[in-house]
Amino acid sequence: MSAEKSMDTITYTVSNHVATLTLNRPERRNAINADMRAALRDVVYRIKNDPDVRVLVLAGSDGHFCAGGDLKSMQGEMTTTQGRSRMHSSHEWLSVLLTLDKPIVAAVDGSAYGAGFGLALAADIILVTPRTRFGMAFLRFGLIPDFALLYTLPRMIGIQRTKELVFSTRELTGEEALSLGIATELVAAESLTERAAELANALATASPDAVSLIKRALNSTFDHDLSTMLSMEADGQGIALGTDYRKTAITNFINKQPPSYKWPE
Incomplete structure (x- = not known):
């Protein structure tokens, strides 16, 4: 059984019990804008409620996973109430994704910054390549980590290392992400899609x-x-x-x- 749907900012396919959700704003390195947040919300609920889907693969188009939130959409004045509303609009579906009882494989190539870093950490298996770059530049813009990073990252690598990454705003390579326990496997960029599919197809055969x-x-x-x-x-x-x-x-x-x-x- 196979199904495919395009929602402009993402693509979504289901084949042999494996759903593949690909962020698709290559001109912005798949940065998340309001349209993409809405599309992600709709698809996450569909995955949760679709008994045909047993495994989810998260990926990005054109050599990047996700450059984070689209900064162009954050220009200008914003009140505290507007800021809270912006975050709450993502928290409900993000909580569903983080507590999903179906395995998630993230194929992370290129940029995985900010919210993209947080989205990757929703996965159970995180595959990276030598050109993967994780980063949290929030402090450079007077912001705090979001997309559940304050919850997921300390549980993965500990409080002290998380503080260092947040305060330094430095990049992590795929190799360092593997050594810290963030990534599960380091694979060649040209093999990333194939390896993610291989693992997802195997998981789809489990009980x-x-x-x-x-x-x-x-x-x-x-x-x-x-x-x-x-x-x-x-x-x-x-x-x-x-x-x-x-x-x-x-x-x-x-x-x-x-x-x-x-x-x-």
């Missing part, structure tokens, strides 16, 4: 129930104590043990058949 349960548990693990997590583990494993996927996978293993799910090397 949707098990994947959903894993993501829900891991997304909340830092908010709960051991007792709560053990209870979540018991409830989740009870559900997983009752699925047809589990029965088939174990039967195949016993009968020395190919595995139901295998991570690509």
Whole structure:
């Protein structure tokens, strides 16, 4: 099954249970404007509610992931109320994306600045290339990190390193992002799309129930104590043990058949 939709600022396709969302403002290095925010909101809710979608790939067009918020749209006077409204317009759908119980693979090439950095950190698997550049230049413009970076980045690399990156406003290469634990793999730029598809297609063959349960548990693990997590583990494993996927996978293993799910090397 395959579907495709273009919304000018993004493209969205679904094939074999894998949705691919590509930011598509190449003339602005895929910077996020009001139209793109609206398109992202609509697509995120569609992904959440579409049972045919099991995996999401996030990408950018023309050699860049996302240059952040479009600064041209931030010129001129803006009141505190207008600023809050601007941020709240993204927070609802961004929260849905960050808590999505379907795996997300981000293919990050070129620029991933500001909001683009935050968008990339919504992913479970982050692929980078030697030409990837992460950055947070918010302080240069009298702003604070947004797109959930104040939440996601410290949980990924720690408070002290996050402060250093925020205050210095310096760039991170793909190699450094890998060494800090932000990126999952460093791949050649020409192999990025293929590798992202390979991982996404593999994840699409996993048990949707098990994947959903894993993501829900891991997304909340830092908010709960051991007792709560053990209870979540018991409830989740009870559900997983009752699925047809589990029965088939174990039967195949016993009968020395190919595995139901295998991570690509």
